[in-house]
Amino acid sequence: MLKQALKPYKWYAMGSLLMVIVIVSSSLLQPSYLSDVLAAVLENDRAKIASMGVWLLVIAGAGLLAGVINTILAAKIAQGVSADLREALFRKIQTFSYANIEEFNAGNLVVRMTNDVTQVQNLMMMLFQVLLRLPILFVGAFVLAVRTLPSLWWVLVLMVLGIGSVMAIIMGRLGPRFGLFQTLMDKINAIAKENLRGVRVVKSFVQEKSQYAKFKEVSNDLLDLNLFIGYGFSIMMPAVTFIAYMATFLAIYMVSQLVETDPEVIGNIASFMTYMMQIMFSIIMVSFMGMQASRAFISLNRMKEILDTESAMSFKEGETEELTGSLVFEHVTFTYPHDNEPTLKDVSFEVQPGQMIGVVGATGSGKSTLAQLIPRLFDPQEGSVSIGGRNLKDVSQETLRQSVSIVLQKAILFSGTIADNLRQGKSGADLEALQRAASIAQAKEFIDRLDDSYESQVEERGNNFSGGQKQRMSIARGVIGNPKILVLDDSTSALDAKSEKLVQEALNKDLKGTTTFIIAQKISSVVKADKILVLDEGRLIGQGTHAELVATNTVYREIYETQKGKED
Secondary structure: OHHHHHHHHHHHHHHHHHHHHHHHHHHHHHHHHHHHHHHHHHHOOHHHHHHHHHHHHHHHHHHHHHHHHHHHHHHHHHHHHHHHHHHHHHHHHHOOOHHHHHHHOHHHHHHHHHHHHHHHHHHHHHHHHHHOHHHHHHHHHHHHHHHHOHHHHHHHHHHHHHHHHHHHHHHHHHHHHHHHHHHHHHHHHHHHHHHHHOHHHHHHOOOHHHHHHHHHHHHHHHHHHHHHHHHHHHHHHHHHHHHHHHHHHHHHHHHHHHOOOOOOHHHHHHHHHHHHHHHHHHHHHHHHHHHHHHHHHHHHHHHHHHHHOOOOOOOOOOOOOOOOOOEEEEEEEEOOOOOOOOOEEEEEEEEOOOOEEEEEEOOOOOHHHHHHHOOOOOOOOEEEEEEOOEEHHHOOHHHHHHHEEEEOOOOOOOOEEHHHHHOOOOOOOOHHHHHHHHHHOOOHHHHHHOOOHHHOEEOHHHOOOOHHHHHHHHHHHHHOOOOOEEEEEOOOOOOOHHHHHHHHHHHHHHOOOOEEEEEOOOHHHOOOOOEEEEEEOOEEEEEEOHHHHHHHOHHHHHHHHHHHHHHO
């Protein structure tokens, strides 16, 4: 996955690698030239001191310039890869069905598109800025250190083994915690998101303390985890530094023993010490980067999980077709993911084009589930749903979306303008079409009163409009495309009786050829329907006109008499 993501940036990567080689070469050459300068100082050779000094400046300047270029290239790669991954994840999520979204959870998907992508972005930056140079620096420093003072090779080996052992023990304890970190981030994000979305409920029922306690519990787990990781590094750094200082002391002590027999080693000790520090730096940075890389690879796996997930629902490819508004449910049984009991059980009925169908039943009887099967938001486990004589599984997505429109119970608007939201039902709709749809939904009256009319801004989730206004705009969005089948899933619940009556009259008048499903809690909303379906505990227990059901269906009659009594 990472290899594929880097493919568009291969030239930047090659340029970055070239700059890394220049940077490392500069770092490795400087101690050698410094050793020559010290030798020249001992010999009091001013010409050589000046010459070596110039070369040191040239080498340092080349390293500095390469570092700047490398940072620019690394930033281009990191930002480009992260942007591509975010877009790929978002594009993939758009292909998911409701079942996929429920399986992953919306908050979890947001974390994967933000926090996990940021982890990979940091990895890319570190990879091309630091990680690529560390192996070259380690090998080069080790070879040049041995070449500078061959007799002290064993000091370098002891230092590497000591530092490597400490790092391996501590990182072995810390490694498993990094996966837990992402899990806790998912939890804390989900709690915060849920609390902010339901802030009215929290405030209304004075649940601030309980929400705080829930958040604090996960936050404290995250705190303990971060402290554990911090304690590990607080032990590791002094231990590594102590080993490096002991190696330095040992090297100086051994050089002091060699001075009497070989005075030239004095000029080499500074270079040797510099190479030792470079070796230590390489090992420490590899461990630090390894920690960051492990978190990034966990994030990569989480993103790969999304990209590798196939949509729970696939559509047949094909050209857009004209379908009639007839609908057939044939022995349909449906169970939600992770549920044990089916929500709909062996439901069968037929609807003719242009009919108005009412769907009633007690809460939890399966009304909304039936509504969501019509536009194929879910597929039934048993049976089939057909529109215009075609099984929905044999119809292209474009054909289905043009033929069926659903207005959900919870009105959801997107930030932008009113026109933008209405055109989601029909892209390219002109002003006349917008006005017609708004008129049917009884939204035209309040839209016309706005200063900017259809270009008025809609805030996030439509927070600048009332519940009834949002529902009317949602209905307008549903009818603007003149669908063959229109499903109103209790979408007039926030309207007053007069507005609801006007909407139904407009639907009957302006959408005569459209088959309309009205899922409602109130019998009064469907009393004039051509056919009423009565659901009870997921089963279709009656269908017919209002008069027929009052006379023959006990459940329908009880609902009607209860509601009639309340109205009286």
